[in-house]
Amino acid sequence: MCSEHILEQLKPIVEEWKGKEGSLIMVLHAVQNHFGYVPREVSLQLSRLLEIPLARIYEVITFYNYFKLEPPGKHRISVCLGTACYLKGAPVILEEVKSILSVKEGETTKDGLFHLDVVRCLGCCGLAPVMMVDDKVYGKVSKGQVMEIVSKYGKEG
Amino acid sequence: MLIRAKINGIEVQVEKGTTILEAAGTVQVKIPTLCKHPDLHASAACGICIVKVRGSAKMLRACCTPLEEGMDIITHDPEIISVRRTVLELILSKHPNDCLKCGRNNDCELQKLAADFGIRQESFKNFLSPLPPDDSTGTIVLEPQKCILCGRCVDVCQNMQNVWALSFLERGFETRISPAGDIKLADSPCVRCGQCSNHCPTGAIVEKDDTNRVWAALQDPDKYCVVQIAPAVRVAVGEAFGYPVGTNLTKKLYALLRRLGFKAVFDTNFAADVTIMEEGTEFVERLTKQKGPLPLITTCCPSWVDFMEKFHPDMIEYFSSCKSPQEILGVLAKTYYAEMKGIDPAKIYVVSIMPCTSKKYEIKRCEEMFASGCQDVDVSLTTRELARMIKQAGIDFVNLPDEDPDHILRDYSGAGVIFGATGGVMEAALRTAYFVLNGKNLKKVDFEELRGLNGVKEAEVQIDGKKIRVAIAHGLSNVEYVLNKVREAKKNNLEIPYHFIEVMACAGGCVGGGGQPYGVTDELRKKRAGGLYQDDRDCSVRFSHENPYIKKLYAEYLCKPLGEKSEHLLHTHYKARPVYVK
Numbered sequence: 001m002c003s004e005h006i007l008e009q010l011k012p013i014v015e016e017w018k019g020k021e022g023s024l025i026m027v028l029h030a031v032q033n034h035f036g037y038v039p040r041e042v043s044l045q046l047s048r049l050l051e052i053p054l055a056r057i058y059e060v061i062t063f064y065n066y067f068k069l070e071p072p073g074k075h076r077i078s079v080c081l082g083t084a085c086y087l088k089g090a091p092v093i094l095e096e097v098k099s100i101l102s103v104k105e106g107e108t109t110k111d112g113l114f115h116l117d118v119v120r121c122l123g124c125c126g127l128a129p130v131m132m133v134d135d136k137v138y139g140k141v142s143k144g145q146v147m148e149i150v151s152k153y154g155k156e157g
Numbered sequence: 158m159l160i161r162a163k164i165n166g167i168e169v170q171v172e173k174g175t176t177i178l179e180a181a182g183t184v185q186v187k188i189p190t191l192c193k194h195p196d197l198h199a200s201a202a203c204g205i206c207i208v209k210v211r212g213s214a215k216m217l218r219a220c221c222t223p224l225e226e227g228m229d230i231i232t233h234d235p236e237i238i239s240v241r242r243t244v245l246e247l248i249l250s251k252h253p254n255d256c257l258k259c260g261r262n263n264d265c266e267l268q269k270l271a272a273d274f275g276i277r278q279e280s281f282k283n284f285l286s287p288l289p290p291d292d293s294t295g296t297i298v299l300e301p302q303k304c305i306l307c308g309r310c311v312d313v314c315q316n317m318q319n320v321w322a323l324s325f326l327e328r329g330f331e332t333r334i335s336p337a338g339d340i341k342l343a344d345s346p347c348v349r350c351g352q353c354s355n356h357c358p359t360g361a362i363v364e365k366d367d368t369n370r371v372w373a374a375l376q377d378p379d380k381y382c383v384v385q386i387a388p389a390v391r392v393a394v395g396e397a398f399g400y401p402v403g404t405n406l407t408k409k410l411y412a413l414l415r416r417l418g419f420k421a422v423f424d425t426n427f428a429a430d431v432t433i434m435e436e437g438t439e440f441v442e443r444l445t446k447q448k449g450p451l452p453l454i455t456t457c458c459p460s461w462v463d464f465m466e467k468f469h470p471d472m473i474e475y476f477s478s479c480k481s482p483q484e485i486l487g488v489l490a491k492t493y494y495a496e497m498k499g500i501d502p503a504k505i506y507v508v509s510i511m512p513c514t515s516k517k518y519e520i521k522r523c524e525e526m527f528a529s530g531c532q533d534v535d536v537s538l539t540t541r542e543l544a545r546m547i548k549q550a551g552i553d554f555v556n557l558p559d560e561d562p563d564h565i566l567r568d569y570s571g572a573g574v575i576f577g578a579t580g581g582v583m584e585a586a587l588r589t590a591y592f593v594l595n596g597k598n599l600k601k602v603d604f605e606e607l608r609g610l611n612g613v614k615e616a617e618v619q620i621d622g623k624k625i626r627v628a629i630a631h632g633l634s635n636v637e638y639v640l641n642k643v644r645e646a647k648k649n650n651l652e653i654p655y656h657f658i659e660v661m662a663c664a665g666g667c668v669g670g671g672g673q674p675y676g677v678t679d680e681l682r683k684k685r686a687g688g689l690y691q692d693d694r695d696c697s698v699r700f701s702h703e704n705p706y707i708k709k710l711y712a713e714y715l716c717k718p719l720g721e722k723s724e725h726l727l728h729t730h731y732k733a734r735p736v737y738v739k
Contacts (some may be wrong), residue, residue: 044737054737055324055346056317058337062326069338133696 006045009034014049024052024060028067037068061130073108073115075153078132082121088128089143094118096146099133113154171223177208177219177230186232189241189270191248191358192307193220195678196317197665200308204244208232216240242274248305250281252359259303260363264675267305267359288333293343296514297354297362297671304334310353317664319634320464322347329592334361337737339355344738346467348633350460350662351514351539351671354407362583364514364539364672368546371508375418375551379419383421383494384414385486385566388429388577389512389667390540395676397544398554403684405692408559411653414510415560416481416552421494423560425509426569429576429585431710432457435727436479436720437581437589440657442695445594450474452628452655454584454641457481459519460662460671462731464633469640470733475658478728480575483509483516484526488535488726489566491715495529498564509537511641512577512670515662525729539672570704571693578686579631580607580614584658585619587618587625589702593619602699608690610665610679613638615655626654632664636681 017023027046031038038061047054058116061067079085079094094105097116101109108115122130127139131149138149158173165185176199191203199221206219207283211229215238224230231237256262284439306325311334318685322345326335336345337712354362357675362437375378386407404455407424414422454475456462465472469536480488487509489500509516520526526533538546572588575581584604591599606616607627612635618625620662620704628639642654663669669687669697698704715722 043337053315053321054337055321058326059324063328 006039006041010042010045014046018050022131023050024057025064025137026056028060032067037070039071040069045133049139069107071112074113075134076115076117077150078117078119078122079105080122080128080130081118081130082119082125082127082128084128085121085130090129092143093129095142096143098149100150111139114150139150160224160226162224162226162230164230164231165232171224174223177217177222177224179229180224181208181219181232181490182301188219188232189273190220191266191270191305192309194356195314196307196356197309198316200312202306202308203248205241207240208239209234209237217355218616230307232326238274242276243280243532245270245274245496246277246280247296250279251284251286252305254283259360260298260366261355261357261360262673267361268373269350277444284330286333286421288335291342293341293342293366294347294349294365294518296365296517297342297348297351298365299334299342299362300360301333301335302358302361305359306332306334307358307360307607309356310334312363313352313356315349316349316432317632317634317709318350318352318662319637320348320350322551333736338739340737340739346736347457348460348463348467348662349515349518349671350633353671354514355673355675355677357367357668364541365517366542366545367517367538367544368549369535371538371546374506374535376506379504379505381500382419382506382508383423384417384419384508384510384680385423385425385428385483385490386410386414386510387425387483387512387516387637387667388574388581389670389673389685390510390543390691391513391692392577392685393666393673394540396676397541398547400555401684402681403579403686403688405688406470407692409557409560410510411562412557413547413552413554414604417546417550420492421563423486423490424569424573425482425486425511425733426573426576427566427706428489429484429573430570430701430704430707431489431584431727432479432486432576433572434581434707434711434718435588435723436477436585437593437701439477439479440485440586441590441593442719444625444656446591448607451653453477453659454495454657455586455659455728456731457576457582458515458661458663458667459513460635461660462522463515463518463734464636464662465660466731467736469636471644472640473731473733475643476731478730478734480525480727480729481516481519482573483511483519484568484729487520487526488528489710491529491531491533491703492726493710496714503531505534506536509534510540510543511537512540512667512673513537513663514539514671516672523729523732528726540670540674544674565706565709568698568704569696570701570707571655571696571699572697572701574703575669575689576687577648577667578608579603579610579664580629580659581608581666581689582661583607583627583629583657585701586657587620588625588700590625591620592702593699594623598700598703608686610682612664624658626653626655627657627659631661633660633662636660691713 105118171180188206190206201218201221207717208219209214291299368702391407440453456477487507495502572585605728614629668685669682
């Protein structure tokens with residue numbers, strides 16, 4: 001991403017918020033929505049444009065779970081660790097996903113295909129243990145099914 | 158407005174706004190705390206300073222709660238002590254307990270509290286941060302495992318120094334102190350001032366220890382080890398040996414360094430006098446012959462130089478090209494001294510004892526730090542490292558006799574020694590500038606208006622009918638005000654607000670340097686500076702240009718200030734550097 005291109009995209013966001021109380025978090029929201037995460041190049045530009053030290057920008061980004069520093073994967077896998085799923089063996093499912101994809105929770109695979117998140121309750125405890133890939137819910141998942149589910153998305157590229 | 162309250166049943170009267178912690182001090186109660194420091198804001202981070210108000214079950218944090226009219230405060234009872242102990246145990250549950258291997262062993266606020274509270278067991282399971290140490294700057298070492306998240310370093314770095322290298326990242330259990338984006342300190346805006354290490358209550362940030370390199374060099378038959386001591390070291394090192402703060406130990410240090418094995422002992426104060434000859438002349442040339450833009454800005458402080466190169470590169474043209482005294486002494490030892498003594502400069506090994514962590518960076522800052530043909534200063538140690546070396550050697554420092562320094566890079570003027578206090582470089586330079594402009598010496602040598610701990614000091618000095626306006630800033634957060642006044646005037650084509658500006662990165666100047674003994678406060682800074690000003694008053698020569706050894710140096714070797722040889726050996730250049738390398 002070249003810096004002029006970023007600047008062009010940041011201009012309207014910064015113009016709207018510069019100098020206003022609480023501007024940083026609003027600008028970061030706009031950036032997160034626009035790019036899907038907050039790239040370092042963008043933070044460096046924001047630091048200059050808003051005259052806010054980069055350290056403060058990172059304090060805010062890393063404090064709030066909503067902001068991401070890495071690009072999101074193409075597919076988001078959410079493994080539920082809510083009480084019901086937990087009791088029904090979700091930790092085993094989570095470990096299986098982590099080992100198949102070689103990522104930790106909150107990380108994206110190197111090929112950018114999957115992002116793994118742990119969530120608390122997806123609202124369908126009757127199907128525990130539950131995992132979601134994008135908008136699709138998979139219920140009563142067994143360890144053996146994980147590979148099958150993940151590979152469906154892998155094939156699509 | 159005064160308010161009246163009680164602390165442990167004792168009546169107190171304090172100004173409204175005084176915190177319970179401060180008020181307790183007036184009735185001889187020192188409430189323990191690991192996060193509050195007199196230099197810094199109260200953050201209520203550690204939770205050790207809890208107290209109770211009689212009749213209420215609630216516990217208050219004394220560091221950030223103002224005393225109110227009629228309050229009846231209890232600072233110790235079995236419950237308070239038990240809660241404090243639990244808080245301490247929780248802090249210790251995220252802290253390694255290998256104190257014996259720690260840089261702060263025996264000089265650690267956490268260790269001391271653990272001892273005071275009689276911690277005898279691990280009540281909670283120990284969780285240690287997996288983050289590795291960061292020694293990338295070569296000056297300070299950040300050890301996240303030992304961090305108790307008190308926030309002092311962050312407050313120092315962001316607010317006292319306005320550097321913003323360190324920040325709190327993440328939240329809850331994941332919280333850590335790190336540069337933005339978990340990059341290495343060397344790639345961050347860090348200017349290596351070491352104030353974080355000086356304010357850290359534990360061993361989470363310490364100076365990089367180079368003492369073993371010095372021991373090895375002293376043992377090496379092929380090396381001719383020489384040493385220099387900076388002004389501020391002499392009035393601070395005694396704190397590690399029970400001396401009253403501010404005791405001047407110059408002559409004991411000369412004896413000590415010889416006994417450690419150095420072949421020649423020099424004084425950085427001598428080089429400070431050289432700095433004045435060069436910088437003072439540079440100032441006069443810019444003032445009277447327009448040989449460069451004004452204001453002239455001092456450059457003795459490597460953290461300030463680094464800060465300017467990163468954050469204020471538009472000011473480079475105003476910077477004095479003169480090297481710092483550490484570097485001047487280094488290069489003169491390997492040229493002038495080497496020639497006089499007939500020693501191969503490649504064999505000379507220059508060690509400097511500095512109040513500063515940043516001086517470790519300065520010795521390789523750019524190619525001009527190799528002006529003698531090899532690295533001019535080989536190793537730079539902090540005051541704290543020197544204190545350790547003295548103890549390792551088992552030398553009874555307190556009972557050492559006084560001795561004199563060596564040979565030619567030795568005697569200093571009173572102007573040289575005050576370099577260690579904020580305003581000192583300016584005062585020394587003005588004493589010599591007055592002489593260069595007027596051909597005679599000042600009658601009243603002391604510039605009281607340039608001394609003291611105000612963050613920015615502005616003064617107007619009459620020299621030869623000319624009004625010289627000067628500004629002094631110390632603590633990097635105070636620089637912006639001065640620089641912006643210069644920028645504003647330039648932008649509007651107005652007369653410059655100052656002719657001469659002195660900046661020191663650390664509050665109080667070098668006496669409050671990042672490599673000085675721990676526990677710095679304004680009271681200590683004043684006492685250490687007081688020791689230097691006393692030394693100045695005791696000097697028979699109080700002008701750099703009247704130091705007979707300086708005269709000899711110029712007569713025998715350098716010819717004249719800003720001459721060809723001086724330019725080659727004693728001057729340097731600056732360049733804009735990125736704030737973030739990554």
